[in-house]
Amino acid sequence: MTKKLLFLLDTDPAPSVFDTVVGYDGGADHVIGYGGVTPANVGALVDGAIFTRGPAEKQFTAIFVGGGNMAAGEELFEAVKKRFFGNFRVSAMLDSNGSNTTAGATVALLAKAKPLAGKKAVVLAGTGPVGLRAAALLAKEGAEVAITSRVRQRAEAASKAVKDRFGVNPKPIEAFDYEARAAAIKGAHIVFAAGAIGVQLLEPKHWQDNSNIELIADCNAQPPLGVGGVEATDKAKERHGKIVIGALGAGGLKLKLHRACIGQLFERADRVLDAEEIYAQAKAMA
Numbered sequence: 277m278t279k280k281l282l283f284l285l286d287t288d289p290a291p292s293v294f295d296t297v298v299g300y301d302g303g304a305d306h307v308i309g310y311g312g313v314t315p316a317n318v319g320a321l322v323d324g325a326i327f328t329r330g331p332a333e334k335q336f337t338a339i340f341v342g343g344g345n346m347a348a349g350e351e352l353f354e355a356v357k358k359r360f361f362g363n364f365r366v367s368a369m370l371d372s373n374g375s376n377t378t379a380g381a382t383v384a385l386l387a388k389a390k391p392l393a394g395k396k397a398v399v400l401a402g403t404g405p406v407g408l409r410a411a412a413l414l415a416k417e418g419a420e421v422a423i424t425s426r427v428r429q430r431a432e433a434a435s436k437a438v439k440d441r442f443g444v445n446p447k448p449i450e451a452f453d454y455e456a457r458a459a460a461i462k463g464a465h466i467v468f469a470a471g472a473i474g475v476q477l478l479e480p481k482h483w484q485d486n487s488n489i490e491l492i493a494d495c496n497a498q499p500p501l502g503v504g505g506v507e508a509t510d511k512a513k514e515r516h517g518k519i520v521i522g523a524l525g526a527g528g529l530k531l532k533l534h535r536a537c538i539g540q541l542f543e544r545a546d547r548v549l550d551a552e553e554i555y556a557q558a559k560a561m562a
C-alpha cells in the first residue's frame with residue numbers, strides 16, 4: 277500500500293516536535309521535517325512532492341507548514357501553493373505554532389457557549405500566531421475586536437496583518453501592564469488571552485468583578501496561567517458569572533481537530549487547509 281508521507285516544512289530552524297507527533301497521530305506513515313524553510317528554498321521541496329507520484333497516489337503525499345512566526349508561515353504557504361500547477365499539486369495545511377487549530381478550536385467553543393456577533397472582544401497579547409488567528413475568527417463571527425500588545429507598533433502591525441489577510445479591522449491597543457490590560461477589557465464582553473506560555477496577563481481582581489464580561493478564554497497551559505483565577509482544565513465552566521475556557525479545556529478539541537485535518541490531507545490531492553477551512557471543521561466538531 278502506498279505510504280502516507282507528510283512533509284513538515286517549518287519556518288523555524290528545527291522542525292516542530294509537536295507537529296511531528298500530531299502528524300503521526302493524524303494518520304501519516306512518515307513525517308519528514310525540514311527546518312529553516314523559506315519561500316526562496318521551498319521550490320525544490322515542493323517539486324519533490326508533486327512530481328513523484330501518479331494521479332492515483334498523489335493524495336498520499338501532503339505538505340504541512342509550521343513554525344513560530346505567522347507572517348513567515350503565511351509567506352511560505354503562499355510560495356508552496358504558487359508552485360502547484362494543474363494536477364501537479366498535493367494537499368497542504370498551514371498551522372504556524374498551532375495558530376489555526378488552537379484559535380479555531382477555542383473560538384468554536386466560545387461560539388458554542390454564546391453568540392459572538394455584536395460583542396466586544398479583546399485579544400490580550402494578540403500579536404502571536406494564536407492571537408492573530410483568534411482576532412480574525414472572532415471578527416469573522418461578527419464581534420468588534422481589539423488586539424493588545426505591550427508595544428503600540430506591534431499592536432498596529434498585528435491589526436494590519438489581520439486586515440490584509442482577512443479584510444477585518446481589529447483595533448490596536450497598547451497595554452504594557454496589568455492595569456493597562458484591565459483597562460483594555462473594561463467594556464469587553466469577550467476576553468481572549470493569547471499571551472506567551474507561562475505569562476500571566478490578568479490577575480483575578482482584574483476580571484472577576486467586571487460585569488460586562490461574559491466569556492473568557494485562556495490559551496496558556498503553563499503556570500502561571502494567562503488569566504489568574506481560571507483553571508487550565510475549565511471547559512465552558514461558570515466562574516463569577518462568566519463562561520470560562522482554559523487551555524486544556526480547549527486543548528482536547530484542538531488536538532482532535534489537528535489530527536482530523538491531517539487525516540483529510542490524505543483524502544484528496546487538492547485540499548488547502550488554512551484558517552477558514554480549519555475553523556469550519558472546528559465548529560462542526562465543537
Ligand SMILES: NC(=O)c1ccc[n+]([C@@H]2O[C@H](COP(=O)([O-])OP(=O)(O)OC[C@H]3O[C@@H](n4cnc5c(N)ncnc54)[C@H](OP(=O)(O)O)[C@@H]3O)[C@@H](O)[C@H]2O)c1
Pocket residue numbers: 373374375378401402403404405406407424425426427430431470471472473474475495496497523524526527530
Ligand atoms: N492549547 C493548545 O493546544 C495550544 C497550542 C498552541 C499554543 N498554545 C498557547 O497559546 C498561547 C499563544 O501562543 P502563540 O504562539 O501565539 O504565543 P507567542 O507568540 O509566544 O506570544 C504571544 C504574545 O505574548 C506576548 N508576550 C510575550 N512575553 C510577554 C510578557 N512577559 N508579558 C506580556 N506579554 C508577553 C507577546 O506580545 P507583545 O510582545 O506584542 O506584547 C507575544 O507576541 C501560548 O501560551 C501557547 O502556549 C496553546
